[in-house]
Amino acid sequence: MAIFRQEPFIRKVIFFLHLRIFIATLLVSLLSRVADAQKTVSFPTQDGGIVFADLYGAGERGIVLAHGGQFNKESWAKQAQTLVTAGFQVLAIDFRGYGKSHGPGDSDPMDAPLQFDVLAAVRYLRENGAKNVAVIGGSMGGSAAGDASIASQQGEIDRLILLGAAPNGPANKLKSSTLYIVARDDASSDRPRLPGIREQFQKSPKPKQLIVLDGSAHAQFLFQTNQGDRVMREILSFLSATRTSKPH
Numbered sequence: 001m002a003i004f005r006q007e008p009f010i011r012k013v014i015f016f017l018h019l020r021i022f023i024a025t026l027l028v029s030l031l032s033r034v035a036d037a038q039k040t041v042s043f044p045t046q047d048g049g050i051v052f053a054d055l056y057g058a059g060e061r062g063i064v065l066a067h068g069g070q071f072n073k074e075s076w077a078k079q080a081q082t083l084v085t086a087g088f089q090v091l092a093i094d095f096r097g098y099g100k101s102h103g104p105g106d107s108d109p110m111d112a113p114l115q116f117d118v119l120a121a122v123r124y125l126r127e128n129g130a131k132n133v134a135v136i137g138g139s140m141g142g143s144a145a146g147d148a149s150i151a152s153q154q155g156e157i158d159r160l161i162l163l164g165a166a167p168n169g170p171a172n173k174l175k176s177s178t179l180y181i182v183a184r185d186d187a188s189s190d191r192p193r194l195p196g197i198r199e200q201f202q203k204s205p206k207p208k209q210l211i212v213l214d215g216s217a218h219a220q221f222l223f224q225t226n227q228g229d230r231v232m233r234e235i236l237s238f239l240s241a242t243r244t245s246k247p248h
Helices: 001-036 071-085 116-129 142-151 196-201 217-223 230-238
Strands: 038-044 050-056 061-066 090-093 130-136 159-163 175-181 208-213
Touching: 001 159, 001 175, 038 116, 050 071, 050 116, 061 071, 061 116, 061 175, 071 090, 071 217, 071 230, 090 116, 116 130, 116 142, 130 142, 142 159, 159 217, 175 196, 175 230, 208 230, 217 230
Parallel strands: 061 090, 061 130, 130 159, 159 175, 175 208
Antiparallel strands: 038 050, 050 090
16 A cells, blocks of 8 residues: 555656756757857958957847947857847847957057958948948947948948047047937046047037946946946847937
8 A cells, every 4th residue: 555655656756857957958059059059150351351240149120239448249148149039139249459350550550440350341231231320339349449430331220329529530520320328427438428429429429428427337237237228228228219319
């Protein structure tokens, strides 16, 4: 009789063992899909360079991520996954002089024509199914993104998000809707950044938006603060809605 009483218990143990194996298999499958969703690609620039980039997701809405001087393409991994979840195809680039990317001026990227790297990325996404493309750039990458908009054909870059940055070129020649995000006390070694960014914002064509956050975090470093979630919410809101010109 004791043997028969133990049978339900044994069946439960076997059931839960099978359940654990199923869950473990499912997790491995999901992690594999995430890994498969990211791949490294490369493409040429119009001035003879080669850009390497990490491609995440797929779809008709594309986003180029352009890093700052202290970062690289891998630094966008968390933001890229958030954007993929929101339905975007995301391309995080290494500028010339970073990683395997190279081209004219790559020995001093700050003075190199980085706008060509951004434009090459935008065109890569359009050639691979994206019907509209936005660019998010931090610091050096934000200035390059702005200059790419100025140099682009009308409609190539739909929207710009510039983190702690403004175009090097004349902002009135931007061809994209633009969101500027900057911390109030963000400063370079010799001056605060907000006055110059505000001046370029005022010259930018509509639609445009300026968001000034508390603190001093610069560009991509904003994601490492307690305002990081807000920055991403503002980005997603700007990408999905029609905006009018308004400073915050």
